[in-house]
Amino acid sequence: MAAGTILLAARGVAKTFRLGKVEVPALRGVDLTVEAGEVALLMGPSGSGKTTLLSILGCILSPSAGSVAVAGRDTAGLPEAELAKVRLAHFGFIFQGYNLFPTLTAEENVRVALDLRGVKGADAVERSREALCAVGLDDKFRMRPRDLSGGQKQRVAIARALVAEPDILLADEPTAALDSETGKAVIAILRELAVTHGRSVVIVTHDPRIAAYADRVIRIEDGRIVGQGQEVL
Amino acid sequence: MIIRIALRNLLHDRVRLAVTLTGVVFAVVLIAVQGGLFVGFTRATSCVIENTEAEIWVASRGVRNFDVTHPLPDHKFHQILGVPGVGRAERFIVRFANWKKPAGGQESVEIIGFDPGSGLGRPWIVTAGSEAALLLPDAVAVDEIYLAKLGVKGLGDRAEINDRRARVVALTRGIRSFTTSPYIFTSYENGLKYASLGRSQSAYVLVRPAPGVTAQALRDAIAAGVPDVDVFTREEFARKTQHYWMFTTGAGMALLIAASLGLVVGGVVVAQTLYATTVDHLPEFGTLRAMGAPGGYIHRIIVAQAVAAALVGYGFGIAVSYFLVGLAERGGASIVLPPGMAVGLFFLTVVMCVTAGLVSIRKVTSIDPAMVFRGA
Ligand SMILES: Nc1ncnc2c1ncn2[C@@H]1O[C@H](COP(=O)(O)OP(=O)(O)OP(=O)(O)O)[C@@H](O)[C@H]1O
Numbered sequence: 001m002a003a004g005t006i007l008l009a010a011r012g013v014a015k016t017f018r019l020g021k022v023e024v025p026a027l028r029g030v031d032l033t034v035e036a037g038e039v040a041l042l043m044g045p046s047g048s049g050k051t052t053l054l055s056i057l058g059c060i061l062s063p064s065a066g067s068v069a070v071a072g073r074d075t076a077g078l079p080e081a082e083l084a085k086v087r088l089a090h091f092g093f094i095f096q097g098y099n100l101f102p103t104l105t106a107e108e109n110v111r112v113a114l115d116l117r118g119v120k121g122a123d124a125v126e127r128s129r130e131a132l133c134a135v136g137l138d139d140k141f142r143m144r145p146r147d148l149s150g151g152q153k154q155r156v157a158i159a160r161a162l163v164a165e166p167d168i169l170l171a172d173e174p175t176a177a178l179d180s181e182t183g184k185a186v187i188a189i190l191r192e193l194a195v196t197h198g199r200s201v202v203i204v205t206h207d208p209r210i211a212a213y214a215d216r217v218i219r220i221e222d223g224r225i226v227g228q229g230q231e232v233l
Numbered sequence: 234m235i236i237r238i239a240l241r242n243l244l245h246d247r248v249r250l251a252v253t254l255t256g257v258v259f260a261v262v263l264i265a266v267q268g269g270l271f272v273g274f275t276r277a278t279s280c281v282i283e284n285t286e287a288e289i290w291v292a293s294r295g296v297r298n299f300d301v302t303h304p305l306p307d308h309k310f311h312q313i314l315g316v317p318g319v320g321r322a323e324r325f326i327v328r329f330a331n332w333k334k335p336a337g338g339q340e341s342v343e344i345i346g347f348d349p350g351s352g353l354g355r356p357w358i359v360t361a362g363s364e365a366a367l368l369l370p371d372a373v374a375v376d377e378i379y380l381a382k383l384g385v386k387g388l389g390d391r392a393e394i395n396d397r398r399a400r401v402v403a404l405t406r407g408i409r410s411f412t413t414s415p416y417i418f419t420s421y422e423n424g425l426k427y428a429s430l431g432r433s434q435s436a437y438v439l440v441r442p443a444p445g446v447t448a449q450a451l452r453d454a455i456a457a458g459v460p461d462v463d464v465f466t467r468e469e470f471a472r473k474t475q476h477y478w479m480f481t482t483g484a485g486m487a488l489l490i491a492a493s494l495g496l497v498v499g500g501v502v503v504a505q506t507l508y509a510t511t512v513d514h515l516p517e518f519g520t521l522r523a524m525g526a527p528g529g530y531i532h533r534i535i536v537a538q539a540v541a542a543a544l545v546g547y548g549f550g551i552a553v554s555y556f557l558v559g560l561a562e563r564g565g566a567s568i569v570l571p572p573g574m575a576v577g578l579f580f581l582t583v584v585m586c587v588t589a590g591l592v593s594i595r596k597v598t599s600i601d602p603a604m605v606f607r608g609a
Pocket residue numbers: 017018019024025026044045046047048049050051052053
C-alpha cells in the first residue's frame with residue numbers, strides 16, 4: 001500500500017448507547033482519517049470513548065450516525081455477514097482483554113487467524129511460529145494461556161493480530177500489561193509493520209512513553225476529538 | 234483447526250463431556266435394545282413360516298396370524314391337491330395346548346404337528362435326538378431354551394399334553410416362540426391327538442408348487458379353485474403374522490415408543506450439555522466473530538462438537554448393546570441387532586447429536602461481536 005493512501009476514514013461518527021431509558025452518548029461526531037504507513041495513537045481519559053471509536057473503525061460496532069470507509073469502501077448499512085468479510089480482509093485486532101482461546105496453545109491461538117483466511121497445514125504452523133518469535137515467545141509455542149503471564153498473553157494476542165499481515169491493525173491498550181522495555185519492543189514491531197509494509201496502525205493507549213513511536217497522537221475527551229498531532233502531548 | 238477447537242471445547246470440561254457421552258450412550262443402548270427386541274420378536278412371530286420349504290400356506294377363511302387357528306376340514310385338503318400346479322401338499326397343525334410338567338404344574342404350549350415324511354414345517358435345528366423319532370407315538374421335540382420352563386431335563390423325559398402322554402425324543406435350538414407358549418414339534422398324527430382335532434383335520438395345508446410354477450401363480454390358482462380358504466405365499470403370511478402381533482396387539486408399538494423415548498431423552502441431554510459447552514466458550518465464539526470469522530466457520534465448530542460426541546458415544550453405546558445382545562442370547566429374550574440396524578442407528582445418532590447442536594447454533598448466531606471490547 002503506497003504511503004499516504006487513506007485506508008480508514010470516519011465521517012461524523014456518533015454512538016449513543018441506550019441503557020433502558022438512559023441514553024449514554026459515547027461518541028459525539030468524530031471525523032478521522034488514517035493513512036497507510038501511519039501509526040496513530042488514540043489517547044484520552046477513561047470513559048472518553050476510545051474503545052467505542054476503535055470498534056466502530058474496525059466495523060465491529062455500527063455507529064448511531066456517520067459512516068466509516070475502509071480502503072475506500074463505505075461500510076454504512078452493510079449486513080453483518082458483509083462486515084465480517086471486511087474485518088477478515090482488512091483488519092487485525094488486539095483486544096483489551098487479550099481474548100485468547102483458553103483451550104488452545106499459543107501457536108494454535110495464532111494459527112486461528114490464518115485458518116480463518118484459508119492458510120492451513122505446515123505453512124500455517126511455520127508462519128504462526130515466526131509471528132510468536134517476532135514478539136519474543138520463541139519457547140512458548142505449546143503453552144496454554146493460563147500458563148502464560150499477562151505480558152506473554154498480550155504478546156500472543158499481538159502475534160495473532162500480525163500473523164495475517166492485515167492492512168489495518170487496531171490495538172486496544174496493547175502495552176498495558178507489559179513492562180516498559182517489552183512495551184517499547186512491541187510498539188517497535190507495530191511501527192515496523194506500518195513503515196515497511198505500508199499498513200495503518202491505530203493504538204489506544206494511556207502510555208505517554210510510546211508516543212515517541214507514533215506519527216500522530218489523537219486526543220479524545222468526552223466523545224470528541226480535541227486535538228491531533230505530536231504537540232498535544 | 235475447526236475440529237481441533239471443537240475437540241478442545243469438549244475436553245475442556247471432562248465432567249460435562251461424561252454427561253454428554255452418557256446421554257448418547259443411553260440413547261444408543263435404549264434404541265438398540267428396544268429396536269433389537271422389536272426385530273427379535275418380529276422374527277420370532279414368523280420363524281416357523283420362514284423356515285419351512287413350503288411356499289404356500291392355506292388356512293380357513295379369516296385367519297389373522299400363525300398361532301391362533303381354526304380347523305380346516307379334510308375335504309379342503311383334497312380340493313387343494315386337485316388344483317393344477319400343486320407339487321406337494323401336507324397337512325399342518327398349530328394349536329395351543331396344556332403341558333403338564335412331570336413334577337407337577339402346568340404351562341401353555343403351542344403344538345406344531347408336521348409331516349415328517351415331507352419335512353414341510355419341521356424343526357430346523359435339531360441338536361439332540363432325531364427328527365425321525367417324532368414318528369413314534371407320543372414323541373415330541375422341545376427347545377433347549379424352554380427345558381426349565383417345561384420342567385424337563387432332556388431326552389427321554391416324560392410329560393403330558395392335554396392329558397395325553399408325551400416323551401421328549403429331540404431337542405431344538407433357538408426356536409423361540411413369541412407368544413410365551415413354547416413350540417412343541419411333533420408328527421401330524423401325534424398332533425391330531427394332542428390338539429383334539431377330528432379325523433384328518435388340520436390348521437393349515439402347506440403347499441409346494443410343481444416345477445415351473447411360481448408361488449404367486451399357484452396362490453391365485455388355489456384361491457380361485459378352493460372356496461372358503463385364505464391362501465398366502467410364505468412371505469405374505471409371515472408379514473401378516475408379524476404385523477398382527479407387532480401392531481394389532483400394540484406389543485410392537487410399545488417397543489418402538491420406548492426406542493423413540495431413548496432418542497428424545499438422549500437428544501435432550503445432549504442438547505443441554507452441548508449448549509452448556511457452547512455457552513462456556515461464548516467469549517471465544519465472540520472473538521472469532523470479531524476477527525471476521527464467517528458464520529459457517531463457527532457453525533462448523535458446533536457441528537464438529539456434536540459429531541465428535543456422536544462418534545464416541547455411538548462407539549461405547551453399540552459395544553454395550555452387543556454385550557447385552559450376548560447376555561440375552563443366553564436368557565429367554567432374543568434381541569436381534571442386524572448390521573443394517575447398527576448402521577442405521579449410527580446415522581440416527583449423528584442426526585440426533587447434530588440436531589441437539591442446532592440449539593447452540595441459535596445461541597452463537599445471536600452473539601454481538603462487540604462483546605470482545607467489553608473485556609473478557
Ligand atoms: N455496550 C455499552 N453499553 C452502554 N454503555 C457503554 C457501552 N460501551 C461503552 N459504554 C459507555 O460509553 C462510554 C465510552 O466507553 P469506552 O469503553 O469507549 O471508553 P474508553 O475510552 O475505552 O475507556 P477506558 O479507557 O476505560 O477503556 C462510557 O461512558 C461507557 O460507559
